[in-house]
Amino acid sequence: MANQYAVIGLGRFGISIAQKLFESGQEVLGVDVNEERVEDSHSFVTHAVIADSTDAEALKSIGIRNFDTVVVAIGNDIQASILTVLLLKELGVKRVIAKALNKLHGQVLDKVGADWVVFPERDMGMRVAHQLLSPKVLNFIEISKNYSVEEVKIPESMIEKTLRELDLRARFNLSVIAIRHEDEINISPSPDKIINHGDVLVVIGENRYLEKFANIE
Numbered sequence: 001m002a003n004q005y006a007v008i009g010l011g012r013f014g015i016s017i018a019q020k021l022f023e024s025g026q027e028v029l030g031v032d033v034n035e036e037r038v039e040d041s042h043s044f045v046t047h048a049v050i051a052d053s054t055d056a057e058a059l060k061s062i063g064i065r066n067f068d069t070v071v072v073a074i075g076n077d078i079q080a081s082i083l084t085v086l087l088l089k090e091l092g093v094k095r096v097i098a099k100a101l102n103k104l105h106g107q108v109l110d111k112v113g114a115d116w117v118v119f120p121e122r123d124m125g126m127r128v129a130h131q132l133l134s135p136k137v138l139n140f141i142e143i144s145k146n147y148s149v150e151e152v153k154i155p156e157s158m159i160e161k162t163l164r165e166l167d168l169r170a171r172f173n174l175s176v177i178a179i180r181h182e183d184e185i186n187i188s189p190s191p192d193k194i195i196n197h198g199d200v201l202v203v204i205g206e207n208r209y210l211e212k213f214a215n216i217e
């Protein structure tokens, strides 16, 4: 069954969230105080309304409490973003996700009840730096402070060897959970699997070992 989402603030961040949810078949209500932004949003939301989300009556009349998840994607108006989150939680919205511009903004959003605070610029900046430091890492997910899953391009020196020969578990304390070749994915590959040119290993382990592995030539 489709979930019901509302996205408040149809700027670049709000639009990309709304669009992805809508394309995945979810019901998405777009809300913005700016009429033009609402008019331009019809191709990627189920419904769109003009409303000021800092106005409790306006939120009530949209029936905002009936939405499972509300994303507050208001850009630079920190005051409006904080007030909106506060009102949404007071009105009983179960899950409120809010975008923070900086650390202090994030702390306040936490205090007024946001269930998940996201820092798009900070997170994207960190990803870009990570990529610059380890060009072989195509993608990564942090699973705790010290552990991650990474997609790593295979170093030249490892081509045509088997996983058993590479012995990444003993050498780097890393587990190979999949091997990707373009769009084909081999889940839980056998130890006799030969690594070919262009293969990407999906590995899990401690960050310091992942970093060592990703810097092998």
Ligand code: ADP
Binding pocket: 008, 009, 010, 011, 012, 013, 014, 031, 032, 033, 034, 037, 051, 052, 053, 054, 073, 074, 075, 076, 077, 080
């Ligand atoms: P981005 O950096 O994601 O592009 P913007 O600042 O361009 O962010 O967009 C934020 C959107 O939030 C704008 O379309 C703006 O009209 C909308 N917005 C700001 N304040 C409110 C409010 N109180 N209620 C509803 N929408 C708002």
